[in-house]
Amino acid sequence: xxxxxxxxxxxxxxxxxxxxxxxxxxxxxxxxxxxxxxxxxxxxxxxxxxxxxxxxxxxxxxxxxxxxxxxxxxxxxxxxxxxxxxxxxxxxxxxxxxxxxxxxxxxxxxxxxxxxxxxxxxxxxxxxxxxxxxxxxxxxxxxxxxxxxxxxxxxxxxxxxxxxxxxxxxxxxxxxxxxxxxxxxxxxxxxxxxxxxxxxxxxxxxxxxxxxxxxxxxxxxxxxxxxxxxxxxxxxxxxxxxxxxxxxxxxxxxxxxxxxxxxxxxxxxxxxxxxxxxxxxxxxxxxxxxxxxxxxxxxxxxxxxxxxxxxxxxxxxxxxxxxxxxxxxxxxxxxxxxxxxxxxxxxxxxxxxxxxxxxxxxxxxxxxxxxxxxxxxxxxxxxxxxxxxxxxxxxxxxxxxxxxxxxxxxxxxxxxxxxxxxxxxxxxxxxxxxxxxxxxxxxxxxxxxxxxxxxxxxxxxxxxxxxxxxxxxxxxxxxxxxxxxxxxxxxxxxxxxxxxxxxxxxxxxxxxxxxxxxxxxxxxxxxxxxxxxxxxxxxxxxxxxxx
Amino acid sequence: xxxxxxxxxxxxxxxxxxxxxxxxxxxxxxxxxxxxxxxxxxxxxxxxxxxxxxxxxxxxxxxxxxxxxxxxxxxxxxxxxxxxxxxxxxxxxxxxxxxxxxxxxxxxxxxxxxxxxxxxxxxxxxxxxxxxxxxxxxxxxxxxxxxxxxxxxxxxxxxxxxxxxxxxxxxxxxxxxxxxxxxxxxxxxxxxxxxxxxxxxxxxxxxxxxxxxxxxxxxxxxxxxxxxxxxxxxxxxxxxxxxxxxxxxxxxxxxxxxxxxxxxxxxxxxxxxxxxxxxxxxxxxxxxxxxxxxxxxxxxxxxxx
Numbered sequence: 001x002x003x004x005x006x007x008x009x010x011x012x013x014x015x016x017x018x019x020x021x022x023x024x025x026x027x028x029x030x031x032x033x034x035x036x037x038x039x040x041x042x043x044x045x046x047x048x049x050x051x052x053x054x055x056x057x058x059x060x061x062x063x064x065x066x067x068x069x070x071x072x073x074x075x076x077x078x079x080x081x082x083x084x085x086x087x088x089x090x091x092x093x094x095x096x097x098x099x100x101x102x103x104x105x106x107x108x109x110x111x112x113x114x115x116x117x118x119x120x121x122x123x124x125x126x127x128x129x130x131x132x133x134x135x136x137x138x139x140x141x142x143x144x145x146x147x148x149x150x151x152x153x154x155x156x157x158x159x160x161x162x163x164x165x166x167x168x169x170x171x172x173x174x175x176x177x178x179x180x181x182x183x184x185x186x187x188x189x190x191x192x193x194x195x196x197x198x199x200x201x202x203x204x205x206x207x208x209x210x211x212x213x214x215x216x217x218x219x220x221x222x223x224x225x226x227x228x229x230x231x232x233x234x235x236x237x238x239x240x241x242x243x244x245x246x247x248x249x250x251x252x253x254x255x256x257x258x259x260x261x262x263x264x265x266x267x268x269x270x271x272x273x274x275x276x277x278x279x280x281x282x283x284x285x286x287x288x289x290x291x292x293x294x295x296x297x298x299x300x301x302x303x304x305x306x307x308x309x310x311x312x313x314x315x316x317x318x319x320x321x322x323x324x325x326x327x328x329x330x331x332x333x334x335x336x337x338x339x340x341x342x343x344x345x346x347x348x349x350x351x352x353x354x355x356x357x358x359x360x361x362x363x364x365x366x367x368x369x370x371x372x373x374x375x376x377x378x379x380x381x382x383x384x385x386x387x388x389x390x391x392x393x394x395x396x397x398x399x400x401x402x403x404x405x406x407x408x409x410x411x412x413x414x415x416x417x418x419x420x421x422x423x424x425x426x427x428x429x430x431x432x433x434x435x436x437x438x439x440x441x442x443x444x445x446x447x448x449x450x451x452x453x454x455x456x457x458x459x460x461x462x463x464x465x466x467x468x469x470x471x472x473x474x475x476x477x478x479x480x481x482x483x484x485x486x487x488x489x490x491x492x493x494x495x496x497x498x499x500x501x502x503x504x505x506x507x508x509x510x511x512x513x514x515x516x517x518x519x520x521x522x523x524x525x526x527x528x529x530x531x532x533x534x535x536x537x538x539x540x541x542x543x544x545x546x547x
Numbered sequence: 548x549x550x551x552x553x554x555x556x557x558x559x560x561x562x563x564x565x566x567x568x569x570x571x572x573x574x575x576x577x578x579x580x581x582x583x584x585x586x587x588x589x590x591x592x593x594x595x596x597x598x599x600x601x602x603x604x605x606x607x608x609x610x611x612x613x614x615x616x617x618x619x620x621x622x623x624x625x626x627x628x629x630x631x632x633x634x635x636x637x638x639x640x641x642x643x644x645x646x647x648x649x650x651x652x653x654x655x656x657x658x659x660x661x662x663x664x665x666x667x668x669x670x671x672x673x674x675x676x677x678x679x680x681x682x683x684x685x686x687x688x689x690x691x692x693x694x695x696x697x698x699x700x701x702x703x704x705x706x707x708x709x710x711x712x713x714x715x716x717x718x719x720x721x722x723x724x725x726x727x728x729x730x731x732x733x734x735x736x737x738x739x740x741x742x743x744x745x746x747x748x749x750x751x752x753x754x755x756x757x758x759x760x761x762x763x764x765x766x767x768x769x770x771x772x773x774x775x776x777x778x779x780x781x782x783x784x785x786x787x788x789x790x791x792x793x794x795x796x797x798x799x800x801x802x803x804x805x806x807x808x809x810x811x812x813x814x815x816x817x818x819x820x821x822x823x824x825x826x827x828x829x830x831x832x833x834x835x836x837x838x839x840x841x842x843x844x845x846x847x848x849x850x851x852x
Binding site for chain 2: 003004007008011015034035037038039041042044045048049056067069070071072075076079080083240
């Protein structure tokens, strides 16, 4: 068959959805060296249409090798890996491209982005710097990205502030940099400076409703006549606002009306916000969650642990529990101790789950003891790099409870603090916070109740396996009787009592979770029993949890 | 066949400081993706290659090509009355481009086998993709390459243009808002009539955008408010607005008509293949992996003999 007939047949097959046949015909064209670039592109398209992403990757790799100066192929290949959340492989694509094109600023930028996703924070910073050195467009954006890494992952807030100020030096009205600066000051407890930046943003862009919502969040409103309420309501009434704004205005109004004691009205706004938000978040699958919990319970058994060879004798501290259960408060209390540094929400185990140990947890059995040792060592090295000189760093992430099996496999001496709060208060608190796409159960009280029960089920399993290594700290008892609770907690961690732990709200550690204002206040008893204000609105929870 | 073109709409379009055709109203992402495509194409060209850029508009493709390969010698032609050097001052690369304004693809005077490459971004298909390709391919040297980004009937650009056309048609219909505005200013109709038309327009069940209806309504308000103090200027503004809206409508109608189906692309392929060109075409996506936003067709090839 002539190349022209082959091409025609291949395109016809592709158009008719006969992708396997089209692929074979395109491959024949490729063998005849007809338009290799176009044919390889066609092979990529056909592979994607037939969901053969591995083959699409192979053809893109060929294009990247044949055309090492064409960034589109590098980007497409990286995007393919990114889609599978294989960030390291995505970063490697740019690494190879940069070897051939060292002055390509956008490639350095994308390399940095993927390195960050892969958890290589310092390398990501270096690559962003290379993008800047190569005159990348919009340097303010790059500087802001660097600041986010410094602040969120390396906990080098001074450097973060420095980069954000540089960004504003490049572009004085660059709102993301102002917003991040405000957030950093907010985390630091400097409400005044945070408010200044928020107000400056609103002056530049009165339609920046996200910032208006933050202003609402950052102040306690006691009067229904407070201007912020009218401002929020005016935005919500505007017919032209987009869905995201409508959601954030509903949550903000829920918050300020809750402040004012208008609970039923507040609940209506929260319910509206959640209803709208549900359409934007991935649907929570109760079946999947049950399976995930069951997989953990079935895999991590006492017998399995008995067979396990020793991996590491380190004694890291993990804090876990339900989202909004007070784990941030626990971290702040511990960070007030001279021997403890708050590590914030580490994502090491989440990355392991998505990138390395897949399917989790079954794939663990495929790892030799030496590989597990390497994984444990890397975790400790990441912590040491992020917090040089720290004696003991906490890893506080509510959903660490999903990884306790792996954590205890890597670190048999790990100490686990399980933060627990009155169930109805906890569930309501989840519902009242717009948690984002990763917390898919948070927009529906029924889903929250379901998630909670699964969490309890899994925690019961861990407690049966690691009885002595898990300490359950009750948020509700902590706020009533902090000193005795903290003494017991420190005893569990084999740390001496320090009165500073009662003054946790005064320390300079930054708090990087959704509940920053609650933690900044001295013990917040108001959060305990809050559900009673909403008794008439939470039948679903009351039915789920009885008394 | 040389299809008739109304170039006025495009001359007016390019007389604003637009660098990009069609994608100007879309996202920056479209722009970036196309820029990369041209930069990649440019990387493969030898230094000092001669390039013919068809339907160049304000020279976006030339600008992208030269941004990575500044030794290229680019001739850029357009049927519209363009003067990008005057307008697009911030794109220094364009100073080295030979622009040929008011030049029909079918009336080019280059010698055969002049160019190492021929390019077009949302351009050549307005002249009839197959016919225009047949006319320009002889200008390619043997082993010379071409790359065309061509409108696709199902592309995001064309789909969104269809809604805009409906909006423009409503505004410009006979005895519609814009026509009545001019009549009101000329004393040939009552202001109340315009008010009624405006209210009726807003009640209609059609998509109204801020960029089109919103801007026209703001314009009418300003024109009416300024009429008492400066009637002459108000009338001039109203006529200018009417002209601009009608031009944009014409432009969008041409744009949607330029969308190619896979059948028309196959016809094109057969025609250029018969001329000794190894050619290919494939859909061009903003994100080739997700394949969720269609930019157009990518037509590429090389002259074999």
